[in-house]
Structures are given as structure tokens and as C-alpha cells.
Amino acid sequence: ELKVEQNPLFLSMQEGKNYTIYCNYSTTSDRLYWYRQDPGKSLESLFVLLSNGAVKQEGRLMASLDTKARLSTLHITAAVHDLSATYFCAALLLIQGAQKLVFGQGTRLTINP
Amino acid sequence: GAVVSQHPSRVICKSGTSVKIECRSLDFQATTMFWYRQFPKQSLMLMATSNEGSKATYEQGVEKDKFLINHASLTLSTLTVTSAHPEDSSFYICSARRGNQGYQETQYFGPGTRLLVL
Secondary structure: OOOEEEEOOEEEEEOOOOEEEEEEEOOOEEEEEEEEEOOOOOEEEEEEEOOOOOEEEEOOEEEEEEOOOOEEEEEEOOOOHHHOEEEEEEEEEEEOOEEEEEEOOOEEEEEEO | OOOEEEEOOEEEEOOOOOEEEEEEEOOOOEEEEEEEEEOOOOOEEEEEEEEOOOOOEEOOOOOOOOEEEEEEEOOEEEEEEOOOOHHHOEEEEEEEEEOOOHHHOOEEEOOOEEEEEO
């Protein structure tokens, strides 16, 4: 079955701590996306990762991609309250001859003062 | 950056009525548009893919007669929920992709439309 799985689904952490969200996908993908969603809002694009070993950083967030392991990570450094949101990864997967964006379940991140 | 708009942002309707949601790419031409549905606290599920000037391709389990999609121009796609019922209440998000490099192009997401069917 073609799928994208995130771990953990819920994450509550203290400000200042580091943590990592994992995203596994079940088949070869050309690209991997990370999005942020605030309550009641649509998706905000964070990163797109295009190749094995790709690493991108923006502020306290860093995303990486290991295409051999079919794994992407989103690392949060010294978390602050403003990063509280739901984070989705999405992999572009070939499904029945068409490239489709398949989303993970989402990781609900709560950062406590 | 590319901007995608949706209208309306939220709609409340009575059961049995039809609702039309518009998705527009404001500063680029979108050969392909996607419609997603997101139930509370769940992920986004692709409903259908529409290409300008051709019939939409629906995902398994999505009723094409209930969710009518029209992609009449390179900047506009519409989703009509026909005979809406309470179980259709959801957050509907469209996405648009430029046409010149196929799937390698980034998808840009609209702000979403929250539908509540009473």
C-alpha cells in the first residue's frame, strides 16, 4: 500500500528543547514536502527536498531527506511557543501512472512555556 | 510567490442544497488543479485532479456525481457539492500547479473553504 507515515502524531514539548519529527514513505519519491498548518488555516509551505542527502534550514527548523531509507526528518531546535502547529510531510508518489502528493497523518506539536 | 485564492472562505448551508466553491490561481496559469478534503484533526485526502479543458480524475471512493469539478480556464476550477449532507461538512482545500514542467512543479495551496451542512 502506498502511504506516508509520520511519527509521532502528537508532541508536547518545553520551550528551548530539541526534537525530531519523522516521515517514512512506502515507495520511491522524487520529492518530499513539509508543511505547517495552524488551526483553521490552510497549509504553509516550509521545505521541498529534491534529492538524497538534501538538507534545508529555516530558522529553528531543519529538514533532511534520505531517499534510500525513504525517510525525511524535521528537526526543531530550541523550540519556541510560536512553532506550535500541526506539521505535515507529503511525498510525491507515482500512483497508477500519475504523480500525486500523498500526505502523512500530521504531527500536532504543542510547545509549552 | 504564486497565490491561490478560494471563495467562499466558509459556507453554511441546509441539507439537500448544492454549494459551489471556486479556486483561482491569481498570478499564474494552472494547467492542473487538485481538490483535497480535510476532516477535523485529520490529514488532507486528495479528492480529484482536474486538468484544464478535460474531465476531472477522481480518487477511489469519491463520487463524481456528487462532487462536480469544472476546470474551465487556466486560472479557475470549481467544486460543486451537490445535495450536500451533514457528512459532507469538512474543510476543502484546492491546490494549483503550473503547467510547464509537469509534476516537478510545486503545488500552491489555497486558503481553504470550510463547509458546514446543517
